[in-house]
Amino acid sequence: MLRMHDDAIYATRALEAGALGYLSKASAPEVLLEAIYAVSRGERYPSADVTRNLILATEQSGKSDIESLTPRGFEVLRLLVRGETLKSIGAKLGLSDKTVAHHKSAIR
Secondary structure (H helix, E strand, C coil): CEECCCCHHHHHHHHHCCCCEEEECCCCHHHHHHHHHHHHCCCCEECHHHHHHHHHHHHCCCCCCHHHCCHHHHHHHHHHHCCCCHHHHHHHHCCCHHHHHHHHHHHC
C-alpha cells in the first residue's frame, strides 16, 4: 500500500488485513522499488517512517483510544472526519441512524 498516512493505526490495520507492504507517500522512489522487490518475494516491507511509528506505538503502554475502536467504529470515525452526516454515514454503511449515533458516542 502506498498511502499519505504514516500513522501506526493505518499501517497496523493494513498489515493485519493482509498487505505485505506499507509505504507513506513521503518515501523516496528508491524505497518504493525496494518494497516492490521485497513484496514480489513474499516479504513484508513497511517503510522506515512507518516502522518507526509502529515501534513508537508498540512502546506506549496500552492501546491508544483510536486503536480500541472496532473496525466499524473506525469507519464511522473516518466518515465523520470527512464531514459526513449521521444519515449519510448510515446510508453508506447500511446502518440505522441510531447505530451510527451509538458509534459516534463511543468515539467521543
